[in-house]
Amino acid sequence: MTSHVVDQPGPTLIIHGGAGNVPSRTGEEAETFRRSLRQAFAAGQRALDVSACDAVIAAVTAMEDDPLFNAGRGGVLTANGTVETDAAVMTGDGHAGAVCCSRHARNPIQLAHKVLTDSPHVLLCDPPEQVCQDWGLEVAPPEYFVTQARRDQLERVLAGRQHAPKHGTVGAVARDRHGHLAAATSTGGIVASSQGRIGDSPVIGAGTFARNGVVAVSCTGDGEAFLQGVVAHEVDAQMRLAGQTVDRAALGALTDEVSSRLTGHAPATGGLIAIDSCERLVVCHVSASMLAAWPDHGEVLTSV
Numbered sequence: 052m053t054s055h056v057v058d059q060p061g062p063t064l065i066i067h068g069g070a071g072n073v074p075s076r077t078g079e080e081a082e083t084f085r086r087s088l089r090q091a092f093a094a095g096q097r098a099l100d101v102s103a104c105d106a107v108i109a110a111v112t113a114m115e116d117d118p119l120f121n122a123g124r125g126g127v128l129t130a131n132g133t134v135e136t137d138a139a140v141m142t143g144d145g146h147a148g149a150v151c152c153s154r155h156a157r158n159p160i161q162l163a164h165k166v167l168t169d170s171p172h173v174l175l176c177d178p179p180e181q182v183c184q185d186w187g188l189e190v191a192p193p194e195y196f197v198t199q200a201r202r203d204q205l206e207r208v209l210a211g212r213q214h215a216p217k218h219g220t221v222g223a224v225a226r227d228r229h230g231h232l233a234a235a236t237s238t239g240g241i242v243a244s245s246q247g248r249i250g251d252s253p254v255i256g257a258g259t260f261a262r263n264g265v266v267a268v269s270c271t272g273d274g275e276a277f278l279q280g281v282v283a284h285e286v287d288a289q290m291r292l293a294g295q296t297v298d299r300a301a302l303g304a305l306t307d308e309v310s311s312r313l314t315g316h317a318p319a320t321g322g323l324i325a326i327d328s329c330e331r332l333v334v335c336h337v338s339a340s341m342l343a344a345w346p347d348h349g350e351v352l353t354s355v
């Protein structure tokens with residue numbers, strides 16, 4: 052278990068680029084991830100003046116556009132070689148929008164936001180291209196999402212030359228100057244999955260959750276464990292009903308609801324970022340590494 056806890060009152064955000072079963076990166080590779088994380092963090096920070104919701108959408112959009120991450124362009128491939136993306140956003144006033152198996156919107160998180168703002172629904176599965184266009188969103192053909200690096204990865208995994216690597220999902224949580232909270236998560240899912248498989252990311256309460264006055268949470272990791280443990284909501288419940296601090300609640304949720312479950316024969320792994328309503332933020336994982344960026348006394352720290 053690794054956790055970073057910072058007390059930072061006022062408007063602030065945290066982003067993540069997935070928890071992984073690879074050891075922390077070093078050298079050139081680490082620098083590349085640091086640069087991408089800092090760019091996405093800066094995009095979120097610029098929008099934080101508008102609202103917590105704008106901040107998490109801006110940060111996640113930047114990571115969806117960056118093929119380094121498993122979201123939007125560069126998302127991992129299903130066993131059939133396709134990219135199916137899932138995304139969710141929730142604002143602390145209790146409203147949420149989400150999409151799963153999305154294939155057309157260039158930025159699935161913006162589509163999820165449209166579900167929140169422009170539809171009576173919460174979760175849409177594979178919204179048609181026309182719906183994305185009617186909402187004024189940019190659409191992209193299937194080849195836009197599929198990168199050569201992901202084709203090579205799928206080939207190695209299907210040939211048994213590589214274990215399916217985890218994870219690479221992206222997410223952000225923010226608190227704005229009004230103390231309002233928001234959370235967003237976006238993913239390509241897991242490598243070589245069955246078509247139609249949906250993880251925790253777009254499921255409100257499992258991978259994404261926000262409640263003003265309590266906490267905003269975005270998760271990453273073995274989606275099946277996070278779904279069954281309803282992990283993001285568990286952090287909220289531990290704080291609201293058991294009076295836990297955000298760092299203790301995060302730790303407890305990962306230990307009790309993730310590490311205690313099996314993925315195959317091994318304990319499930321993953322991590323989460325969470326921000327409370329007044330001052331504390333936490334990056335926490337029960338995986339070998341986690342990509343994240345968070346503020347600490349005027350600096351932006353990263354873990355890669």
Ligand code: ASP
Nearest residue numbers: 218220240250271272274
């Ligand atoms: N939780 C995501 C999923 O199961 C994967 C990840 O976080 O990398 O779809």
